Amino acid sequence: MATSEEIEKYCRNCVSRDFVNGKGLVCKRTGELPTFEEECDSFEQDKELERLAPPKPEDFPVSMTEEEMLAEENLPKGILCAVVACIVGAVAWGLISVFTGRQIGFMPIAIGFMVGFAMRQGKGIRPIFGIIGAALSLVSCILGDFLSIIGYISQDYEMGYFQVLAGVD
Numbered sequence: 001m002a003t004s005e006e007i008e009k010y011c012r013n014c015v016s017r018d019f020v021n022g023k024g025l026v027c028k029r030t031g032e033l034p035t036f037e038e039e040c041d042s043f044e045q046d047k048e049l050e051r052l053a054p055p056k057p058e059d060f061p062v063s064m065t066e067e068e069m070l071a072e073e074n075l076p077k078g079i080l081c082a083v084v085a086c087i088v089g090a091v092a093w094g095l096i097s098v099f100t101g102r103q104i105g106f107m108p109i110a111i112g113f114m115v116g117f118a119m120r121q122g123k124g125i126r127p128i129f130g131i132i133g134a135a136l137s138l139v140s141c142i143l144g145d146f147l148s149i150i151g152y153i154s155q156d157y158e159m160g161y162f163q164v165l166a167g168v169d
Contacts, residue, residue: 010040011034013045073122074123078122081118086137090140093141093145094144116133
């Protein structure tokens with residue numbers, strides 16, 4: 001014989017369930033508390049409830065072991081992607097700063113996010129990936145600030161950008 005908790009758990013998945021104050025979970029068909037022993041003859045699975053249910057652990061792929069993750073690491077690929085993001089971020093910082101005439105405060109955050117995301121392409125789990133990503137983010141911020149200063153100078157002195165860049169010692 002099923003306990004009242006087991007019966008309630010069973011009935012929660014039925015389309016004929018209802019809740020009545022003072023009684024609790026009842027059957028819509030009879031208007032009474034469930035009285036079956038093991039299974040209800042009129043049970044009908046609630047598909048909407050099943051669709052809204054959170055995913056089960058078996059719905060996710062099996063996680064990888066640390067050895068498998070280490071085998072998939074690719075530091076050169078991560079560094080290459082992060083260097084490209086570093087350069088793109090620095091150029092974007094310079095262009096945005098020169099065209100708007102302001103240093104926007106969220107640019108370092110955006111560059112850090114972009115370089116970090118690019119570094120993840122190397123699928124690294126060791127700390128060196130984070131250290132290199134942070135260093136490249138810093139380099140990108142410094143380079144972006146430098147490029148924006150060159151842009152300001154070229155505007156102020158009405159010189160070409162590359163002419164000013166070539167004159168930097």
